Amino acid sequence: MGAWFERMAAVPGLAFAGSPGVMREALPGAGVRPDESYGSPMWPTAEGSTSATPASRHVPFDARGAELIARVWEALELPGSARDYHFVLQSAVDRLWSTRRAEPGALAALEVFALLNLELMEATPHAVSFDTTDAPAAFVRVSSVPRLIGLLEREGAFAEALELARRLARFGQGEDVAARLSEKAQALVAEAAAQGGSS
Numbered sequence: 001m002g003a004w005f006e007r008m009a010a011v012p013g014l015a016f017a018g019s020p021g022v023m024r025e026a027l028p029g030a031g032v033r034p035d036e037s038y039g040s041p042m043w044p045t046a047e048g049s050t051s052a053t054p055a056s057r058h059v060p061f062d063a064r065g066a067e068l069i070a071r072v073w074e075a076l077e078l079p080g081s082a083r084d085y086h087f088v089l090q091s092a093v094d095r096l097w098s099t100r101r102a103e104p105g106a107l108a109a110l111e112v113f114a115l116l117n118l119e120l121m122e123a124t125p126h127a128v129s130f131d132t133t134d135a136p137a138a139f140v141r142v143s144s145v146p147r148l149i150g151l152l153e154r155e156g157a158f159a160e161a162l163e164l165a166r167r168l169a170r171f172g173q174g175e176d177v178a179a180r181l182s183e184k185a186q187a188l189v190a191e192a193a194a195q196g197g198s199s
Contacts, residue, residue, distance in 0.1 A: 004034070004041055004053060008076040008085045013123030016116060019073035029054030029078050043079075055080025059088060065103040068095055072113065082120060082127035089117040093144035107151065114148035118167060121145075128171060139171040149177060158185045 005011050007030075009018045024030050032054055034041030042049040050057075058075040059068065072092045076085060096103070096110040121128050121142070130138045145168050152161035162181040168174035 004079055004081050006079055008055075008080070008120070011082055011085070011120065011123055014119055016076075016119060019076050022073050022077050024077040027074055027077055029058070032079060034079075053080040053084050054078040055088060056084040059091070064095065064099055066105070068092060069105070069109045072109075076116075082124035086117060086120055086127045089113045089120070090142065090144040093117070093147055097147050110151070111148055114144040117142075117144045118164065121171060122167065125171070139173070142168070142171065142173060146174065146177070149174070149181075153181065158188065 007018065007024065008014070009016050018024070032043060034043045034053075035049065036042075040051060041053075042051060043053060055075045055078040058078055059071040063071050069092075072088055075088045080088075092113050093110050096106040096113070100106040100110070125139070128140050128142060130140065145164060149161045149164050149168070152158075152164070158181055162178060162185055165174040165178035165181055169178055
């Protein structure tokens, strides 16, 4: 759990190659390295040091809209743990959801961040686990992916929503949604077959 990465793209198993349009070398904190001599990494700050990584400290609590989206992309280019990146992405999805009616581009960014979060979870299950072993038994409740599943379902994209619900089921959540979406998808196929047969 103490492992940290130079950037999210360095997490093994991710297809994510890096944040679009972000000049990593220009970001404050991109080149910072922790003092690991006491067992857990301590990151230098202007005030001294902290256990909080640059990635976990980068997105202001009050950031909204375009600023939030930009800061999240930047945070993914800063040193952090897989768990830090998970919480950066999940928090962004929650904030984008709450401002979706007022912020242009919120839903598009929400979808991208939720999918990135799911990819990160699949590559590093321990990032969303109460257990720190390689085979975690209990997972934290994830809100980002269910938000996207609900959005896709409302748009009528049942196949995409079902695929995400099945992927989420690996983490002990989403099974009931997957079952409901599966029934819906089967009903739609049956209805389409019946209409095709009657024409």
